[in-house]
Amino acid sequence: MNFASDNVVGASAPILEAIVRHNGGAMPAYGADPLTLGLTPRFRALFQHEDLAVFPVATGTAANALALAVMVPPFGLCLCHEEAHVMEDECGAPEFYTHGAKLHGLPGTGGKIAPDTLDGFLSGLTRHVKQMPPRALTLSQLTESGQVYTVEEIAALCRIAHGHGLTVHMDGARFANALSALGCSPAEMTWRAGIDILSFGASKNGALAAEAILVFRQDLADTLEYRRKRAGHILSKGRFLAAQLEAYLADDHWLANAAHANRMAARLAEGLGRIPGVRLAWPVQGNELFPILPDGLDEALRRGGALYYDWTSRSLPAGEAVRAGEGEEVLDLLRRGREGGDQADHRLARAHRL
Structure with a gap:
């Protein structure tokens, strides 16, 4: 009995079958293939967002680190729960890709940040060049304690963050589990509640190695293609990332x-x-x-x-x-x-x- 991680079992049959099905023949490389190009309209329809930008990557660490890199400058502060995966389990990748920005953990029961905790911290900061200015908030959904932020809780945290000039990222490694628990739509749990960028997880829920950075604001998406390339996450045979995500979404x-x-x-x-x-x-x-x-x-x-x-x-x-x-x-x-x-x-x- 192995309960150690969602990652110890293999990929689901429909996803493996899709990889094999799309293996034959020639397709354009580096994301120019029809499968990859088809992901954008697919995700836009799913999230009911006509300007959504989609960036497939192979790992959740890459998705989180690259997302935060476009949100936080090297001198900035990114707020998260003190037990967040980005802080404790990614070997400093967010700090590395932001070129020195700092993660700051906030306490909270069940891995959740309470609105009062966030507002109190932000309101208590001094505005001085010696203080790293807060630039982003990242929320884990599910949290590291298996808890779900409700849509109302997400919206309250986003209002506070945006009111203080922060952008908001969601680490959705278990996004599907949270969505199933809440019974809401992907749009309601993300951009309609105020989320600016989502790390859309698939590997913990049946994919072989596939995640996607979903950006709901065009100004934040402008440099991500270059950052993704520099990080080594534009795969030459990108069709195999796209094939996984296509099969993952197909037929729900x-x-x-x-x-x-x-x-x-x-x-x-x-x-x-x-x-x-x-x-x-x-x-x-x-x-x-x-x-x-x-x-x-x-x-x-x-x-x-x-x-x-x-x-x-x-x-x-x-x-x-x-x-x-x-x-x-x-x-x-x-x-x-x-x-x-x-x-x-x-x-x-x-x-x-x-």
């Missing part, structure tokens, strides 16, 4: 995968909740679980071959704590649309029984 495959993952997470959480001594640090809203386990159960699971991560308790809800004899662990539920039927039930049953 991306939404089916995410909905299945969320259902399996909820089902596993229900089973864990019936085990004496086990409780969840945060409610299950997407495809991530954070159970607080008795040490004995933790040891038994690990001896039995279960793989999952230890996790930080920094953003636990008020009044919650990991007590003596307990360990907080993270189970990133690995369920794809392709893992339906008996295979998914069998894996869930094993985890449930343990």
Whole structure:
């Protein structure tokens, strides 16, 4: 049982089939192929935004770092949650591609920044040349604690950020899971709420290696093509990135995968909740679980071959704590649309029984 990451299983069948299907014959290179050119109208229709600019890349780190590079100058400050992926898990890539801009983490329960926290921080800054000026806010959706920002919360944070002259980026590594949880449209969760740039994730939800930077403001898109090339993320055989994204979106495959993952997470959480001594640090809203386990159960699971991560308790809800004899662990539920039927039930049953 491997619950360590959404990335440990392979790509979904429709995406692999699309790569093979588009492998034959000759196509223009470096993104000039019909598949890549077709992504822009496809995403524009999906997000209901006629000026949306689309930049496929191979990794989420590249998507986040390049997006922030067009939003934050070298002397600027980018605000995020103190446990955000861009701050803790990207080896300084955002700082590298912004040529020295700084990430500043804000606290918040469940990996979420509260509007009052953001407004208080921005309002308390001095405006002096010695102070790095804030230029952007980045939000993780889902958060690193598996929580979902509601559309209203996103809009409130964007209003505050824009009011202080910041642009807003969304790290959508689990964008589909959040969208499935909220039941809203892609437009409502992004540009209509005030998001300026989205890192649209696909690799955690069935793709082989495909993400997209979606820019809702043309002034922010102007230099991104050059930055993407300098970063080595314009693939010579770009058709294979486009083929993945095309298959990912076709017939709502991306939404089916995410909905299945969320259902399996909820089902596993229900089973864990019936085990004496086990409780969840945060409610299950997407495809991530954070159970607080008795040490004995933790040891038994690990001896039995279960793989999952230890996790930080920094953003636990008020009044919650990991007590003596307990360990907080993270189970990133690995369920794809392709893992339906008996295979998914069998894996869930094993985890449930343990």
